[in-house]
Amino acid sequence: MPPLLGFSDNPFQSRDDVLQAATSLLKPLTPYKSPCGARVKLSTATGTGFDEISAQLEGFARPLWVVADLLAAQPTTSATASGDLDLYSWIRGLDAGVDPRSDTFWGHTGEHDQRMVEMEPIAYALLTAPTAFLSALPNTPGSDSQVDQQKRDRIVAWLRLINEKTVPPSNWRWFRILVNLALVKSCGVPYDEVKPFIDVDFKMLDSFYIGDGWSSDGLWSADKRQADYYSGSFAIQYSQLAYVRFARDLDPERVERYRSEAGEFAATFWRYFDVNGAAIPFGRSLTYRFAFAAFWSAAVVAEIPLPAPLNDMGVVKGLLLRHLRWWAKQSDIFNTDGTLNIGYTYPNMFMSEDYNSPQSVYWCLKTFSVLRLSEDHPFWQCEELPHPLSTNTLSHELGNQNDTSLSPFGVVNPAAQITCSLPEHHFLLSAGQSTQKPHRAREAKYSKLAYSSAFAFSVPVGPLLSQMAPDSTLSVSNDGGDTWKARWEPESARIKSVQLTLEGQKDSGPKTTTVPVLISAWRPWKSTDFKIETILIPPLERWPGWHVRVHVLTWKAQYSDSLFQLVDAGFAISSEGVTGVVLPTLTPELRDLLSSEDEKATDAAQEGIWEGDYNCLVLSDAGASGIADLSAGAQKRPPIDPVFGGRECRSDLLRPDSNTNLVAQRSRIPSLHHRFQVQGNSSEAWLITGIFAVSSSSGLDNASIRELWRDKPRLDVEEYTNIL
Known part of the structure; x- marks a missing residue:
């Protein structure tokens, strides 16, 4: 497979480098967007256990993990850095996708529905860049600085459907919590209306905690013992850090607990990364690839104090950037059109899951939330430090x-x-x-x-x-x-x-x-x-x-x-x-x-x-x-x-x-x-x-x-x- 310029040749040294990598991953999606931007269907004709509309919703929603941060950081993102990438297509797409009158409407959420999963990056986008996603688009009649009430009402009505359905007892409970948090913080829904759902979900998620900052993906029991990357970068820890960022005023006690748990988790999680940046593959959804390192990005943005040997920001910077450099060497992760394929270091359907559509892989863009930080942030200004165990002088005992x-x-x-x-x-x-x-x-x-x-x-x-x-x-x-x-x-x-x-x-x-x-x-x-x-x-x-x-x-x-x-x-x-x-x-x-x-x-x-x-x-x-x-x-x-x-x-x-x-x-x-x-x-x-x-x-x-x-x-x- 050919390398992807902007990613495969990227030195990953600076914020501009990471920005270039993110935009190079997003650009190949452009030909596969619906005219209004609400759906993305890549050319790979493989199916999933859920419906095709949900799979195309994945294609729209998962890039939001970085699109939202780019829109929020727009003052520090030069037009030339983004090139011809149309970030506003995701704003238009959200409006069309939640509109029942649109021919690209995403449909109503059912029980245990994949739409619940894709609601989380949409909620993240509303929390991260509410003005961009809720205001009238530029060059639209009326003030573009005011919330478009009709758009807001459509978004609220579609997201609220998750509170009417059964959500599985797993990391999915975080999807509903962040949706309800976005309804409150960004859309003006009264907190009292959604708090009962939040409380029920937190009671469930608290039962997943197994100690030392780790949670399992579901209640730890004889028939389900999973503590993997879903417990960290892929879902639970990442979601907890999003909650830390956006719920400080609503839930300070829990936010403080999650800050502490993030530090405990980091104390062992850094060991899953080799000195050359490679992570240890383990568990499911490994086609999400460099989502392995999303926790480090989220921890920096949430300003989490980390224990030794991570208490120097340069160590965390090294863990993140070396991981991206390792993946930059794996050119077979791309299709010939520059889109990501299903697989690990090469296309491989044998290792995939029934829920992996061609668009699923863009969950990896969680790793780029560090682009929310401006160029003058200490993370970008500090010196990258080597892996704590990069020397050969350590005792084996x-x-x-x-x-x-x-x-x-x-x-x-x-x-x-x-x-x-x-x-x-x-x-x-x-x-x-x-x-x-x-x-x-x-x-x-x-x-x-x-x-x-x-x-x-x-x-x-x-x-x-x-x-x-x-x-x-x-x-x-x-x-x-x-x-x-x-x-x-x-x-x-x-x-x-x-x-x-x-x-x-x-x-x-x-x-x-x-x-x-x-x-x-x-x-x-x-x-x-x-x-x-x-x-x-x-x-x-x-x-x-x-x-x-x-x-x-x-x-x-x-x-x-x-x-x-x-x-x-x-x-x-x-x-x-x-x-x-x-x-x-x-x-x-x-x-x-x-x-x-x-x-x-x-x-x-x-x-x-x-x-x-x-x-x-x-x-x-x-x-x-x-x-x-x-x-x-x-x-x-x-x-x-x-x-x-x-x-x-x-x-x-x-x-x-x-x-x-x-x-x-x-x-x-x-x-x-x-x-x-x-x-x-x-x-x-x-x-x-x-x-x-x-x-x-x-x-x-x-x-x-x-x-x-x-x-x-x-x-x-x-x-x-x-x-x-």
């Missing part, structure tokens, strides 16, 4: 940190995740999220064991193992591999701080270290008592590039002589080399030759795939991804041990279908394939897996990466029995 805000491990208790920000690889370990809502690829989006900013996760496209693309997760079969179940609906997730004994390096003796670990359980078949409990151990200073999984399998005696298969998989990685060709398979002899000191081969020649009996490694242009069975090398054998008697283990480099991975169109997945026969009355087995990953952004050459790969972790299994 959480327990020895004087300042835990700069530990490489971020413990996110509400989300049941541990972020790992290390020079070799930036990723998070995850244990306890899932939802029974029928989101496409929900198992992949919420219940994998790890998610990486360098090696994005994959989504399934069919029932076969290669079509499931089960990276960074467990898959099991009890029918000879005819059917597989991927890890889903984990239970009993918890984070625990533990002390581990590490093997000494070279002449040094054993040492101990304290790290956070994640523990969770999974029952693949609810009709049986087969259970897999997993301990996730983050990378340790002794073994850079590695993290460890310990799986404890338990079952009842009635499963004697049953055959189970289990696949434990590492990170999916591009299967292409730096020259774009498919990676070669390396023989053990060639691998040894390439790792010798006198080898003169280039890095490109050293790329490839290597498979041993119990481990496998991929070296590609993206870095390295590997997996190793550590069970046999454990310092002490597990206490109950049918696995070592009846287990078969082999390494397997899965070749998933193309376009299953969010970033790499062609990928390979290092995995271990276990087959074991349950013998006698034994009821427990242990598996220990080492997951190896080094990103290309680490700066390590292939020789250094292979040296890390050869030094595999050796851990004391007996200590894990104490953990559980």
Whole structure:
């Protein structure tokens, strides 16, 4: 796909740069607007689970996230900066869309209606630039500085419909709150008329709060455990910060609480961003792309005091601008006409949701609300500072940190995740999220064991193992591999701080270290008592590039002589080399030759795939991804041990279908394939897996990466029995 001039070539250094990027994203929409501006229908002919009129309303409403701020900042926005972009088409479009007499009327809102979603950016526009959206247009008879009462009445009548319908118990409750806030603050509706609806919605939203500034997307319960980007940039935190901006006089106590919660949320959220600006993809609606960083923009505009290491505005500026620079390098996110496509770093319908229309993707424009600030604002004037963890001098040991805000491990208790920000690889370990809502690829989006900013996760496209693309997760079969179940609906997730004994390096003796670990359980078949409990151990200073999984399998005696298969998989990685060709398979002899000191081969020649009996490694242009069975090398054998008697283990480099991975169109997945026969009355087995990953952004050459790969972790299994 061609790059988009103004975005793909943007240095993202100044306000003018960010303004140019925003306008370059808006301009390609112009040919697809209805004559009055009320609807936008892109040329991509894909549908959604809701009606086509709502999809075209999306095309109108979602650009308002930045259009409103541009109109509000018009005195500081030069005409040349906006070029030939017609901002007033959105003003005309609002008037036509709410007018039942118009042939582009948006229709009346029904129960659980997509129109409710699009009412939120309209409400944001009315709150941000009320004069622009409610006054008579320029060159219209009468005073253009006065509110056009007929226009206002039509807008009020259409927005009020949301109070007559059922709104789902999720982040959607914020849509109704901001609509009612706009009715009061901008449209003159008495507060007492809408306060009962606001109170009901706040009671619901308060029940979503799970601590440390985080909310879940709905009540946290057995059938819905979601704390993802909807809890932050995509919806809840962003909406709370909009409320902070516009409801200070109406609700000062709640506003102050939201200011405090935003600071708490930021204290862990910044760790989801790598030093190069890439965010860790996790959860649904990832086609919203750089909406990941919308929280930073909203926090600056709402003047939120942030804790260390974010208490210098230059740090926040860096988090926002580096993220936009990372996306500027992804030119395949654009269609040939310059519009954004559905996908992540390239067009991909497999990872989309049923509610993604071609216009949905413009939710990403939330990130540009910082354009509300004038050029002389401290945010634009301050120096951009690097990522707080951009140096390599930080200790890997959480327990020895004087300042835990700069530990490489971020413990996110509400989300049941541990972020790992290390020079070799930036990723998070995850244990306890899932939802029974029928989101496409929900198992992949919420219940994998790890998610990486360098090696994005994959989504399934069919029932076969290669079509499931089960990276960074467990898959099991009890029918000879005819059917597989991927890890889903984990239970009993918890984070625990533990002390581990590490093997000494070279002449040094054993040492101990304290790290956070994640523990969770999974029952693949609810009709049986087969259970897999997993301990996730983050990378340790002794073994850079590695993290460890310990799986404890338990079952009842009635499963004697049953055959189970289990696949434990590492990170999916591009299967292409730096020259774009498919990676070669390396023989053990060639691998040894390439790792010798006198080898003169280039890095490109050293790329490839290597498979041993119990481990496998991929070296590609993206870095390295590997997996190793550590069970046999454990310092002490597990206490109950049918696995070592009846287990078969082999390494397997899965070749998933193309376009299953969010970033790499062609990928390979290092995995271990276990087959074991349950013998006698034994009821427990242990598996220990080492997951190896080094990103290309680490700066390590292939020789250094292979040296890390050869030094595999050796851990004391007996200590894990104490953990559980």
